[in-house]
Amino acid sequence: MKILSVNAGSSSLKFTLFEMPEEKVIVSGTFEKIGLDSSIYTIKYNGEKIKKECILNTHKDAVNVLMKELINMNIIASYDEIEGIGHRVVQGADKYSKSVLIDEGVCKDIVEFTSLAPIHNPANLTGIESFKEVLSNVKQVAVFDTAFHQTMKESEYLYPLPIEWAKKYGVRKYGFHGSSHRYISEYMRDYLKSDSKIISCHIGNGASICAIENGKCKDTSMGFTPLAGLMMGTRCGDVDVSIVPYLCEKLDITATELVDKFNKESGLHAVTGVSSDLRDVESEYLKGNQRCILGLDMYSKKIVNYISMYNTLLDGADCIVFTAGVGENSPIVRALVCDKLKAIGVEIDKNLNEETFGRFGEISTNNSKIRVFVVPTDEEVMIARDTFELVGE
Numbered sequence: 001m002k003i004l005s006v007n008a009g010s011s012s013l014k015f016t017l018f019e020m021p022e023e024k025v026i027v028s029g030t031f032e033k034i035g036l037d038s039s040i041y042t043i044k045y046n047g048e049k050i051k052k053e054c055i056l057n058t059h060k061d062a063v064n065v066l067m068k069e070l071i072n073m074n075i076i077a078s079y080d081e082i083e084g085i086g087h088r089v090v091q092g093a094d095k096y097s098k099s100v101l102i103d104e105g106v107c108k109d110i111v112e113f114t115s116l117a118p119i120h121n122p123a124n125l126t127g128i129e130s131f132k133e134v135l136s137n138v139k140q141v142a143v144f145d146t147a148f149h150q151t152m153k154e155s156e157y158l159y160p161l162p163i164e165w166a167k168k169y170g171v172r173k174y175g176f177h178g179s180s181h182r183y184i185s186e187y188m189r190d191y192l193k194s195d196s197k198i199i200s201c202h203i204g205n206g207a208s209i210c211a212i213e214n215g216k217c218k219d220t221s222m223g224f225t226p227l228a229g230l231m232m233g234t235r236c237g238d239v240d241v242s243i244v245p246y247l248c249e250k251l252d253i254t255a256t257e258l259v260d261k262f263n264k265e266s267g268l269h270a271v272t273g274v275s276s277d278l279r280d281v282e283s284e285y286l287k288g289n290q291r292c293i294l295g296l297d298m299y300s301k302k303i304v305n306y307i308s309m310y311n312t313l314l315d316g317a318d319c320i321v322f323t324a325g326v327g328e329n330s331p332i333v334r335a336l337v338c339d340k341l342k343a344i345g346v347e348i349d350k351n352l353n354e355e356t357f358g359r360f361g362e363i364s365t366n367n368s369k370i371r372v373f374v375v376p377t378d379e380e381v382m383i384a385r386d387t388f389e390l391v392g393e
Contacts, residue, residue, distance in 0.1 A: 002026070002081050003391070005383040007088040008127025010119065011035055013062045016380040017075070017082075020388040023381055027075055031062040043069060059130040067134060085131050085140045086387030088179070088379070089124045090226075091117035092144030093170055099147065099386035102128060102140040110142070116170060117225070141387040148182045149175030151216040159224075173228075175220035177202045177324075179382040181210040184321050187375055189215060196318040199310050201303065202377065203333065204324035205233035205276060209303065211310035211317075219313055221306050227263055231302045233276035236266035238302075271295040278326050278333070285332070300336035307337070311344055311370070319371040320346070328376050329358050338372060345369025 001021070007014040016028040029043035039056035042049060056062050070076045087102070091113045100106055107125060114121045128140060149157075157173040158166055165171040184200040195214040202208050207230045210220040221229030231237045239262070247258055269276040272295035274284050285292040311317045320341075321327075322334055331354045338348045347368040356363050356374045364372035 004085045005380040010123045018384040084387040084391035086383035090120035097150035099143040145176045146174045148178030156219040173223040179379040180377045197314040202324045203327035209306040304340040323377040
């Protein structure tokens with residue numbers, strides 16, 4: 001069965017076509033600058049990368065181009081070969097604790113939750129509607145970022161604010177990167193042959209940490225929005241909320257404008273003055289750039305703070321897992337973090353850490369009280385799995 005995993009952004013559309021249940025990647029790619037000048041798309045197939053420029057006024061245009069390319073490349077003989085489409089949907093609030101088949105009611109809920117994810121949910125819905133227009137007979141599935149975190153207790157997801165705000169306005173912690181953290185949980189369960197207490201560190205341009213026990217989320221660093229928690233590429237993470245009215249007055253801007261700066265002009269980019277791309281920051285760090293040294297010190301300490309807190313919450317973690325772009329590919333960040341975790345008995349092998357780049361590996365020593373792993377995440381396959389299961393039903 002051929003299943004499409006889709007992640008639609010405001011001006012982009014990422015896709016992976018799987019053969020299920022084998023979980024074999026057939027083809028993948030990205031459409032970029034949709035609705036903008038000089039739209040482009042990239043398709044990866046059989047080890048080759050095809051890149052083309054085109055005019056894409058809407059996401060529907062991108063879907064049409066995608067389907068025609070799949071036929072022209074002899075990947076499918078007809079549209080009927082696509083039997084299910086799974087969509088990443090960022091915000092499912094507290095209504096959805098698992099993936100669901102998409103119907104009119106689900107679409108209405110995605111719209112209703114737009115106030116909780118004003119950038120992401122409308123884009124996700126656009127992707128759903130575009131595929132529905134082109135492939136009207138194919139079942140579609142919504143895979144919510146927030147679903148995995150619905151096992152948190154009230155003591156973890158509530159803020160110390162009037163309780164009625166949570167009930168009336170939905171002001172609570174939701175958590176994100178759920179598909180990635182769930183993948184790590186399932187991967188480690190299969191590897192260790194048992195459920196365990198895991199601290200999953202999804203460290204990329206966006207980053208979150210999750211405390212997982214017996215396959216369920218106990219707590220996670222992102223909150224009401226993906227802005228909370230760790231210092232990230234361009235996001236500030238946790239800051240004193242009193243900064244908001246103070247800076248609004250000083251900068252003569254609205255709260256909405258300031259939050260935009262918190263999201264797009266803060267984090268590593270702001271502190272280092274170099275880039276939000278960690279590769280650029282690390283290059284300058286190795287040259288002795290003091291702002292980059294400061295930036296990575298702050299960056300790693302924020303990660304350490306959450307790992308330490310979640311180690312206590314779990315009453316002693318069995319393992320720490322680094323994943324996502326930075327977690328999988330940055331021995332420097334992993335070393336900075338683990339060096340600061342010596343107080344809880346973490347010890348990594350320097351050579352193993354430096355050799356483990358973009359692949360699975362255990363990097364802790366035999367003396368480490370908590371095992372440390374690097375695991376490449378795969379959110380796309382989680383979308384495909386849920387879609388295959390629901391479509392098969």
